Amino acid sequence: MLKGRHFIGPRDFTLEELDGLFSLAGSMEREPERWLDAARGRILATLFFEPSTRTRLSFEAAMLRLGGGVIGFAEPGSSSASKGESLADTIRTVSAYADVIAMRNPKEGAALLASRFSTVPVINAGDGGHHHPTQTLTDLLAIRSLKGRTEGLTVGFCGDLRFGRTVHSLAQGLARYPDNHFILVSPDELKVPDFITKEVFEKEGIEYLETSDLEGVLPRLDILYMTRVQKERFFNEEDYLRLKDSFILDAARMRLAKADLAVLHPLPRVNEIAVEVDADPRAAYFAQVRYGMFARMALIASLLGVS
Amino acid sequence: MLNIGRIRNGLVIDHIKAGQGIHIFNWLRLDKAGVPVAFIVNAPSKGMGKKDMLKIDETIAIDYAVLGLIDPDITVNVIENEILTEKIHMKLPDRVENVLVCRNPRCVTQMEKAAPQVFLLTDREQGVYRCEYCDEARGEVDL
Numbered sequence: 001m002l003k004g005r006h007f008i009g010p011r012d013f014t015l016e017e018l019d020g021l022f023s024l025a026g027s028m029e030r031e032p033e034r035w036l037d038a039a040r041g042r043i044l045a046t047l048f049f050e051p052s053t054r055t056r057l058s059f060e061a062a063m064l065r066l067g068g069g070v071i072g073f074a075e076p077g078s079s080s081a082s083k084g085e086s087l088a089d090t091i092r093t094v095s096a097y098a099d100v101i102a103m104r105n106p107k108e109g110a111a112l113l114a115s116r117f118s119t120v121p122v123i124n125a126g127d128g129g130h131h132h133p134t135q136t137l138t139d140l141l142a143i144r145s146l147k148g149r150t151e152g153l154t155v156g157f158c159g160d161l162r163f164g165r166t167v168h169s170l171a172q173g174l175a176r177y178p179d180n181h182f183i184l185v186s187p188d189e190l191k192v193p194d195f196i197t198k199e200v201f202e203k204e205g206i207e208y209l210e211t212s213d214l215e216g217v218l219p220r221l222d223i224l225y226m227t228r229v230q231k232e233r234f235f236n237e238e239d240y241l242r243l244k245d246s247f248i249l250d251a252a253r254m255r256l257a258k259a260d261l262a263v264l265h266p267l268p269r270v271n272e273i274a275v276e277v278d279a280d281p282r283a284a285y286f287a288q289v290r291y292g293m294f295a296r297m298a299l300i301a302s303l304l305g306v307s
Numbered sequence: 308m309l310n311i312g313r314i315r316n317g318l319v320i321d322h323i324k325a326g327q328g329i330h331i332f333n334w335l336r337l338d339k340a341g342v343p344v345a346f347i348v349n350a351p352s353k354g355m356g357k358k359d360m361l362k363i364d365e366t367i368a369i370d371y372a373v374l375g376l377i378d379p380d381i382t383v384n385v386i387e388n389e390i391l392t393e394k395i396h397m398k399l400p401d402r403v404e405n406v407l408v409c410r411n412p413r414c415v416t417q418m419e420k421a422a423p424q425v426f427l428l429t430d431r432e433q434g435v436y437r438c439e440y441c442d443e444a445r446g447e448v449d450l
Contacts (some may be wrong), residue, residue, distance in 0.1 A: 113422050195442045
């Protein structure tokens with residue numbers, strides 16, 4: 001039962017619970033009209049202390065498609081945090097108004113902290129460079145739908161693997177299924193942190209390779225998960241400018257890849273995937289966005305316990 | 308060796324790495340404990356070469372979890388009627404609250420000072436603790 005639970009990290013739910021969630025998302029995708037009134041009278045609060053149009057709209061669309069209402073703010077300037085209110089107090093207040101909270105906050109661990117002060121389920125919509133578990137739900141649902149499985153895959157992550165929280169969460173999510181291998185493509189400065197490599201991959205005996213040679217590893221991949229080098233994670237602009245275009249996926253490189261590769265990207269994309277790749281049938285990043293909305297619908301409905 | 312009188316009822320915190328004793332003395336606030344305490348530094352030790360020791364002339368309550376975190380090789384001897392009745396060996400605690408301080412500038416605990424600093428033992432062999440909030444590893448105790 002997911003009713004009343006929080007969703008903070010990519011490992012909060014068991015594989016069986018995830019399976020149930022993905023089946024529910026699948027039925028929502030097939031018959032969306034059956035869910036139009038499921039959450040009538042319920043309120044989702046979207047608290048975005050850091051701007052994110054895509055994730056916020058995905059949550060809001062999900063709640064509206066379930067028949068519920070939405071309150072919230074899209075940037076910290078319009079919240080009481082700008083007056084110096086603590087996160088704990090903001091959450092105590094909002095949980096008096098809403099039935100479920102989706103929060104994005106630039107501080108790592110903010111969602112866990114919020115869950116300790118909330119009387120309603122808290123969904124982590126991103127806590128700094130740490131986790132972004134609903135993106136993981138999105139990604140796992142996309143992979144399951146596109147490849148027909150979430151196991152036995154060679155998964156490449158490319159770009160900013162240090163600050164890319166979607167990468168951390170998805171790597172942890174996929175590491176729970178058998179026989180997945182990971183190839184981590186990044187410049188040295190943006191390598192995956194050791195709380196993933198040492199404490200997930202090595203501890204669980206999962207094969208992984210760290211490299212900066214995208215072309216060399218492309219032919220081996222079943223999934224290529226591209227990420228943007230995020231300007232907002234850098235303290236100085238010089239480092240950002242030096243690293244931002246480290247890896248660019250273009251049509252020439254796509255010719256090196258398997259015919260059934262699926263290219264995913266959490267979006268927004270900047271330069272790392274050339275626009276010419278969009279027409280390639282292996283480019284799945286816009287389909288992925290749609291899976292995201294159904295994944296969030298299934299999550300909200302499950303945490304609220306509506307059907 | 309320097310002669311410090313026997314204690315009748317109390318605790319001997321032994322096998323403290325030389326130089327660490329002062330930190331443990333301060334952490335346990337033994338200056339405020341209101342009981343006689345002998346603090347011995349650089350005592351000769353067969354196994355360790357040199358060690359620090361604390362003799363506390365009363366059986367006071369001690370947070371063994373924290374002591375284990377500061378130095379897992381410490382032993383605590385419990386003395387009753389001048390007889391050693393128990394030898395307590397330290398082990399790394401699974402969870403510590405407000406002992407380790409998260410140094411990650413991006414961690415929520417840097418902003419939300421009301422939040423307790425919680426660290427969880429994630430690798431007993433290596434003695435790795437990670438911040439419950441942000442997963443940042445932190446190897447040492449901030450005394």
